[in-house]
Amino acid sequence: MQEKKIVLIAEDEVAMLEALSNKFKKSGFGVLRAADGEEAYDIAMLKKPDLVMLDILMPKFDGITVMKKIRAEQTWGNKVPMIILTNLNDHESVIDATENNVLFLVKTEWNLDDVIDLANKKIAGL
Numbered sequence: 001m002q003e004k005k006i007v008l009i010a011e012d013e014v015a016m017l018e019a020l021s022n023k024f025k026k027s028g029f030g031v032l033r034a035a036d037g038e039e040a041y042d043i044a045m046l047k048k049p050d051l052v053m054l055d056i057l058m059p060k061f062d063g064i065t066v067m068k069k070i071r072a073e074q075t076w077g078n079k080v081p082m083i084i085l086t087n088l089n090d091h092e093s094v095i096d097a098t099e100n101n102v103l104f105l106v107k108t109e110w111n112l113d114d115v116i117d118l119a120n121k122k123i124a125g126l
Contacts, residue, residue: 005028005029005030005050006030006047006049006050007024007050008043008044008051010037010039011033011055012036020115027116029119032047036059037054037063037065038059041066041070045077048080052066052080053084054084056084056086056093057086063084067097067100081119082101082122083103083104086105087106103118103122105118
């Protein structure tokens with residue numbers, strides 16, 4: 001039996017966090033949840049999930065800051081697959097994400113099934 005892949009979902013919008021958590025669980029993932037950027041970073045560094053999914057606009061640290069802090073960790077953090085899933089479509093954030101090998105998705109342009117498919121591909125290194 002294959003070990004469950006673990007995803008960390010950092011999202012301060014409760015409804016979106018619930019929707020993503022439920023979809024990932026139904027798709028066979030283990031789910032870690034964070035409601036702000038500081039909590040996301042702490043959980044990521046402690047648990048080392050297989051994938052980190054970040055919103056940009058969050059309390060304490062924004063998603064771009066969390067991404068950069070994780071990427072600065074040289075053993076696990078600089079290679080863990082990450083996806084930014086946000087409503088904010090700002091050019092600078094897209095560039096930051098791309099330069100850090102992070103997939104940038106705008107929430108309104110993706111359905112949850114597509115997000116799961118992309119998460120699986122990122123974990124597989126595709």
